[in-house]
Amino acid sequence: MTRGLAARAAAVYLALRAVSAVIVLLAVNDQVPVESWTGPDVDYVDMTVLWDGSWYRTVAEQGYPRELPLDPTSGRPSQNAWAFYPLYPLLARGLMGVTGLGFPAVASTLALVCGLGAAVLMAGLLAERVGRRVALGAVAAWAAFPSAVSLQLSYTESLAMLVLCGFLWAVMRQRWAVAAGLALVLGLTRPIALPLLAVVAVALAVRWRRRRECPVSGGEYLAGAGALVACAVSGLTWPTIAWAVTGSPTAYTDTMAAWRAGGEIVPLKPWLWMSEWVFRDYELAGTYGPVALAAVVTTIVVMVCGPWARALGPELRSWCLAYPAYLGLVLDPFTSIFRYLLPLFPLLVVLLGGGWPDRRPRFLGWRTGVLVAAGVVGQAIWVFELLVFVPPSDYPP
Template identity: 35%
Template sequence: MSRVDGDAVAVAPGRRRVLDTVASLPAWAAVLLVWTGGRLLSTLWLALAYPLVGRALPENAIWGNGDGFGAFLTAWDGQYYEQISLHGYPTALPVDAAGNVAQNAWAFLPAFPFTIRMLTASTGVPFTIGAPIVALVAGLVAAFLLHRLVRDRAGHAAAMWAVFFFTCGPLSFLLQVGYAESMFLALSFGALLALERRRYGLLTLLGVVAAFTRPGALAIPLVLGVVALIRWVRARRSDGRVLDTFPLREQVRVVAAGLAMGAAGLAWPVIASHVTGMPNAYLETEMSWWVNFIGRVDFVPMTPWFLIASRWLGVGGVLIVLFLLVGYPVWLLRRSTLRLGQTTVLYSAAYALYVFAVSLPMASTPRLLMPLAPLFGSPELVARPWMRRTFVTAALAGQPVLVAVLWLLGPP
C-alpha cells in the first residue's frame, strides 16, 4: 500500500513502517488484517453509542424496546429482517387510517433473513446474534472479492486502498449489523469477477441470489448485455480484423445467464402481488417510506432526485442534480478510472443509474451507494498523498459521526 503504479510515495517514517508491513504480507493476510481492524473500530464506535440508547434512540428503532446490545445491532431495518426470518411475509398488507399501504416487510428481500433462519434453526442462536454473524462473514468475503476485482486491473496497492476505504470508511459499521448490505456486496463483487472470467454458470447463480438479497441486482445483467454487445461488435468488424472471439455456444450461455438474472431481478414485485392479492404491492410498500419526505406522490422513474431536490432546494437543487448527471459519467470516462477495467466501470454506471432512476435521496442513499466501492481503487484517488490523507481522515472521523447520526438518531 505504500506504492502506487510503481512510484515511491513520500510518507512519514511511522506510516511507512505500517504500510510496508501490510504490503509485505500475502494479499489474503493483508485484507484480513485491514478488515479485522475495521471491525474492531466499528465495534468500538457502536459500543460507545450503545449506552445512549435510552436517551437518543427513537422508539421505533427497536420494536419491543429491547435494550440488549444484540437488539441494538439489529435495529431499524433489521427488525423487518427478524420478522421475515421468524414469521415470513404477511399475506395482507397493513394500511394506515387513510387506507394507504403502510411500511411492511415486503420492502425487504428474503435471501438474507432466510440465511439467518437456516443458521438459527441449525445452531439455536437467536436472530440478534445470527444476523451480525452472517453480516460479518459476508463482509469479509466481500472484502476479499473487492481486492481481487480491483487488483486484477489496477494492482495490489490500489486494491488495498479500496479495501481500506470499504472496511474502515464512514459506513463500514453496516458490515456487522443486521442489514443485508454485506451479503449483497459479496454477491455483487463475486458476480463481477465471474463475468470477467466468463464463468456464466457461477455468474447466474450469484446474480439470481443477489436479486433476492437487495434491490439493484438488475445492474449485473445490464452490464453482461453491454459487455456481450461490445464483444459481438468487435468480433464482426467491417474491416475484417478479428479483435475478439465470441463463439455461438458462448453467446447462448450469455443470453441464458442474462435472461435468468433479468427474470430474477423482476420477480419480487410479481411474487408480492401474487401472495398479497394486491397489484403494485411492492411498489406501494416502497413508496410508503417516501411519505415522511415528500408526501404521497405517483412514482415516475428518473424523477425522484429532481422531485426532492426541487422540493427542498428549489432551482439550485435541480442544478445540483444536473451537475451530478454530467459530472459522474465524465469522471467514469477519465483514463485513470478506466484503468479499473470495463466491467467495473460499466457496473458503476449501471448501478448508479438504478439508484438515480428509482430511489429517493434520503438518509439511506449513502448505504445504497456502497456497491460502488471498487471506484475507491481508482489510481487517480490513491496516487496522490494529499488525496489519500483526505480520504483516510474522512473515513476514520466520519464513522463515529454516521454511527451517531444514522444508527442512533435516525434510520440509515
C-alpha cells in the same frame, strides 16, 4: 488471487470493523431503550437490529404477511415486510435453528462474515485490473466508508456486496453461467439487480468485438444470452413472489410506496425535491439545488468516463454508470442513500489515482489514509445521527 492478498484484505476489513464496533459501543449510552427493538437494556448486539434490522428480524421470526396491511386513514398498504428481500433473513433463520442463538447475534455475525468475503473478492477482482496496492487501498477506503458500519449490522449490505463482487468477477472472466446464477441470487438479496443487465450487455459487446481473434462458440452464445435473461428475471423475481403470495400484482410496489414521500414512487423528481430541500435556507434554493444535483451527476460521469478510470475495464465502468442511473429512477434520496453508495466501490480506485492504465498512482498511501480517516469520521456521524434514534419523532412502529 494469492493467499497473501486475501489475508491482507481480510486484515484490513476486520481492523476497520473493530473501529466501527468501538463507535457503535460509544453510541450505546445515547440509545434510548425501546422494548420493540432493544428491550429494557441496550448493548452492542441490540444496536445491530435497529431500523431495517428490526424488519429482517420480523421476517426471520414471523415470515411475510399473506395479506398487505392497510393504513386505516388512507386505505393504502402500510409499511410491511414485503419491502425487505428474503435471502438474508432466511439464512439467519436457518443459522438460528442450527446454533440456538437469537436473531441479533446470528444476523450481525452473518453480516460480518459476508462482508469479509466481499472484501476478499473485491481485492481479487480489483487487483486483476489495477494491481494489488491500489486494490488494498480501495478495500480499506470501502471498509471505512461512512455507511460501512452497516456491514456488521443486521442489514443485507454485506450479503449483497458478496454476491455483487462475485457477479462482477464472473463477468470479467466471462463465466456467463456463474454470472447468471449470481444475478438470480442477488434478485433475492437486495433491489439492485436490474443494472446488472447493462453490465452483461457491455461485457458481451466487448466479447463480440474480439470474435475474430477468439471465436465465439455456440455454447458461449447460449450462456451469454442466459446471463442476460437471468439479469432481467432477477429484477422481477421478488415482486412476482409478492404477487403470488398476496394475490396483489402491485404488492411490492405498493409496499415500497409506503416509505416514499406522498405515498407513491415517482422517478427522478424526488432527487430534484431533495436537492432543493438541502438548500431550503437560501432564497435561490430552486436554482442551487438543481445545479448541485447536476454537478453530482456530471462528477460521476466524468469520474467513470475519463482516462483516469480506463484501467477499471468496461464491466466495472458500466456498473458505475448503470447503478446510479437505476438509483435515480427508483430511489428516494433519503438517509438510506448512504448505504446504497457502498456498491460503487470501483470509484474509490479513481479517487486513489489508481485507474490510469499507464501510470502508477501518486501518493497512494496518503490518499488512502485521507479516505480512511474521513470515512471513520463519517462513520461516527452516521452512527450518532442516523443509527441512534431519538423518540418520539424517530420512534419505531
